[in-house]
Amino acid sequence: MAVKSLRGILFMYKVEKCGDQFWCILDVQTTMPPLLSFRWLESELKEKALGTQKSYMDSVKLFYDFWLQKHGVSLDYSFYRTEYQDLETMIVELDAFWDFLMADKQITNITALPSSFNATEETNRKKRTAAKHCGVVCNFIKFLNSTYISASYIDEDRNTLRRLRAETKSRLDEAREKFNKFNKSAAKASNNFDDLKSLTEEQYEDFFKVLLPDVMKPLKNDKTGVIEWEMIKQNPLNPIVTYEVQMRNYLLTNLLVKYGLRIGESLLLRKNSFKKSRTVENSWIMSVRNLTDDALDDSAIEDERNNKPQIKTKFSNRHIHITADDYKNLMTYYRFIRSPEAKHEFIFSASTSPFKPSSYSTVMTQFKVVTESFKKHFPEHFEPEYAESITKSISPHWLRHTWAFGTMENLYDKLKQEFIEAGAVNIKGIMAEVRDELRTLGGWSLKSTMPSKYAKRFEMRKANETLMRVYNSHKTNVTLYEFDEELPW
Known part of the structure; x- marks a missing residue:
């Protein structure tokens, strides 16, 4: 069962260092790692620097939080209900995840417009951060695509599986390019080297x-x-x-x-x-x-x-x-x-x-x-x-x-x-x-x-x-x- 904060927002996960060896996402109720994020960690992240691990886990944890707030069930359970096949929904939800990040991690349909130079600068900073988080989640979904759209989970011939993976990758690349544009745009708006003060x-x-x-x-x-x-x-x-x-x-x-x-x-x-x-x-x-x-x-x-x-x-x-x-x-x-x-x-x-x-x-x-x-x-x-x-x-x-x-x-x-x-x-x-x-x-x-x-x-x-x-x-x-x-x- 998810926990509620003082603001009534569901949260269920935290990022913790495990035995000084690696960082992972943990369910605060069971103190166990969610399956999907842990499989990604084991397969692709454990050999990376601890700082990189934490950064990636922080981004995926936000996606888990977003999913729970919007759908009322965990990301892992949603994927399980589709027999580990529906990655399209995750890709579609990336736009809503972007809005979630820009709205200070709240589910809302209201977007605040910047009213001053400082507000615009703050918005550009948030865009860069959101683009980074969305890029990491794209990598996470890419791993799920190569792992679960396979003969181990889907009873299809090799050519069909290859086509399904290619279609998912194409849609994922389109989403990634869109977020990269946000990142480049925000960086261009902040090219006065203030970050190197x-x-x-x-x-x-x-x-x-x-x-x-x-x-x-x-x-x-x-x-x-x-x-x-x-x-x-x-x-x-x-x-x-x-x-x-x-x-x-x-x-x-x-x-x-x-x-x-x-x-x-x-x-x-x-x-x-x-x-x-x-x-x-x-x-x-x-x-x-x-x-x-x-x-x-x-x-x-x-x-x-x-x-x-x-x-x-x-x-x-x-x-x-x-x-x-x-x-x-x-x-x-x-x-x-x-x-x-x-x-x-x-x-x-x-x-x-x-x-x-x-x-x-x-x-x-x-x-x-x-x-x-x-x-x-x-x-x-x-x-x-x-x-x-x-x-x-x-x-x-x-x-x-x-x-x-x-x-x-x-x-x-x-x-x-x-x-x-x-x-x-x-x-x-x-x-x-x-x-x-x-x-x-x-x-x-x-x-x-x-x-x-x-x-x-x-x-x-x-x-x-x-x-x-x-x-x-x-x-x-x-x-x-x-x-x-x-x-x-």
Whole structure:
């Protein structure tokens, strides 16, 4: 029996991670997976990245929700009643599913018209999302077509089955093309690169003025041997009260903007993720990878987080050189600032009992507090009369965009000089090299279009305010007073 929400809308399914191995749809009543979605998962999705699995399952779960709301019975039961043959109804219902998504997941025959630029922009965003969901459902129906329109379920000759599958595929391709047009149309309406928003040099500097922790001096307690912290200089702009959380926020954000890490990648870092480099002076190598990768032995590490962070794709596994100062700050936080009751080896820890590894939701909450303080103390960056004004909420991913543009400009200058010295100056060739290096540094897959999007914006604007001059001329690292005894690294 389906469950009703407070709004009276039927819902019956949820997407859950099963044993840290795969994502699937579960019936909330039976806690069992629906047959059709699970067969698709087993046949075609289990070898894909966990993030891809979840994305696909989220889309199909919405189709299950829609079907239940409209028909009053589950999708699996409807298909069962037709003896696993009627895929035409599913294809016909794709238009209604689109309307369901555009109407905020409600069955309605009323469509709201956009009344302003912001409303139009929001509608375009919803169209892109709806087109993505419908495309995934088309793939799901395609699997059902190849699986059930077969001799195992229908008593027909081979030629008839082949014709039935071809007819279903043709109708499905027509539906898919229609949704692709919506997707292309919405993307065209949003070609001003707002999705790649980054901070200018001035915005970056002022943001880090807010983010910088208080200046604290470490004092070793002779009786207990515990390091205690004495206030030297308070940062009145930083809204976070405790030094531990201030340092955690600063170090996490620094990894995003200086080395291009995603939040999930930062939260996966642990003590043995860092090794000293023998080839690059004054440098350490940071290993970005999942717990289950075989490069290092993580068999004893357990992640107690409910929503465990994951590397996005296999291309996101990479080794990144970081400065000795950044390594020192990370290890100082890990060994002396975070709670000694945190027994796990993940670098970033919750500041309250039971001191689990930091979660994505905690990072987002803290980041929002910092950005509100940034807006309060530096309102000039939000004044709409300026072209560089910040008109949307700053997200942590803005910092990865900021890193990407700063890195791209640095790579462009470096490779341009190499091409000049080789007597082979070709702008297209330089940009191709830049895209390839950026793809490797940022951990994007070979199919990802993100490096090309960054390159297009870079070429059109030539370029976003470079951050490399900030790194080279403006020291933003935390000031850490030296310990009375030699540091152990």
